[in-house]
Ligand SMILES: Nc1ncnc2c1ncn2[C@@H]1O[C@H](COP(=O)(O)OP(=O)(O)O)[C@@H](O)[C@H]1O
């Protein structure tokens with residue numbers, strides 16, 4: 333494996349900071365393995381000017397959904413048909429923005445903020461992207477094989493379109509750097525671990541940070557006063573234990589493969605399974621990587637990775653879908669119990685991301701039977717569909733259970749704007 337580099341990130345160039353002060357818009361690109369989510373925001377009031385998504389990149393059935401939010405009667409637009417790669421996807425996004433007079437050539441654009449999944453040991457803060465920073469993000473590809481390549485393509489394409497504009501990387505790993513050594517270290521030979529920088533990094537940190545803060549606000553408290561278990565359940569899924577606003581443990585590890593059962597990833601597994609697959613089943617390391625990252629989790633268990641489809645199949649009496657759901661829930665419940673023990677006192681358990689925000693049956697099953705721990709849902713509140721942050725626990729429950737929609741893009745925009753305008757250096761980040 334490639335060693336994970338350590339050093340200090342570069343400061344914001346003063347010229348870029350001065351230019352950014354006059355402009356107030358930030359474009360955020362959240363490039364996933366097969367998708368790009370994006371938002372254009374005006375940072376004077378953090379309002380959205382346009383939002384969108386490109387999904388199923390690389391397939392015949394790619395889809396771009398773009399929603400301008402300026403002016404009256406602005407309507408959602410859709411494009412379908414093959415989009416070969418992330419570079420093509422971003423060019424299509426730029427065209428859609430230009431169509432609404434919000435093009436990347438706008439002098440009002442202060443910066444582009446990029447989600448970058450793995451920042452290794454080096455990047456613990458939002459960082460202005462230089463060729464050298466980009467080279468380090470590329471160097472980390474072996475430890476985020478599904479994500480960092482897309483992030484790099486996104487950055488290179490955006491830089492080619494606006495080479496003069498500051499571009500900022502906001503790292504999924506950053507929020508987790510507060511974990512104590514006892515949580516971050518694996519119990520393997522210390523020298524080997526240190527030489528190769530093998531440790532728990534954790535991911536989805538931007539989401540865990542945003543959601544834990546919003547949960548504190550929902551409880552009417554300061555983040556420093558509350559202990560929260562955050563369950564980020566999207567296609568990738570991770571849990572974290574957040575004590576007083578600081579991450580103390582998280583389920584993803586050196587790579588985003590560890591922890592919960594995910595859409596296509598196995599999550600926790602006995603490492604000896606990999607030796608067995610190599611020695612006994614004759615699979616290559618690349619084949620095992622592909623099996624665990626892309627053909628496991630829900631899709632490996634039942635052929636579908638979308639919780640909507642799995643719920644539908646369960647209702648039809650499909651046994652494989654039922655078993656996949658049960659395995660998913662069993663793992664989730666184990667992490668709730670584990671992080672309860674890690675935190676000692678829990679104020680809230682919060683569900684977020686595509687599954688966490690939308691799948692009431694997942695929330696119900698994950699919390700079922702945990703009344704002794706102080707967890708109980710209100711069935712009616714759990715069934716409500718809403719885009720608002722809300723509490724769904726029973727009034728008598730000692731611990732709040734909440735649903736808080738994540739907003740990685742807003743968090744990235746705020747961190748990006750603070751960095752390029754120098755606000756973060758003035759202590760306003
Ligand atoms: N209405 C819904 N009901 C149940 N699950 C849903 C719903 N909408 C989305 N999901 C789940 O959310 C997943 C996507 O979550 P998301 O957080 O957008 O993931 P990612 O950012 O990893 O692409 C889908 O694969 C699906 O399983």
Ligand SMILES: CC(=O)OP(=O)(O)O
Nearest residue numbers: 364535566567568588
């Ligand atoms: C880190 C990770 O798993 O991200 P995503 O959920 O976007 O795949």
Ligand SMILES: [Mg+2]
Nearest residue numbers: 566567568685
């Ligand atoms: Mg996501």
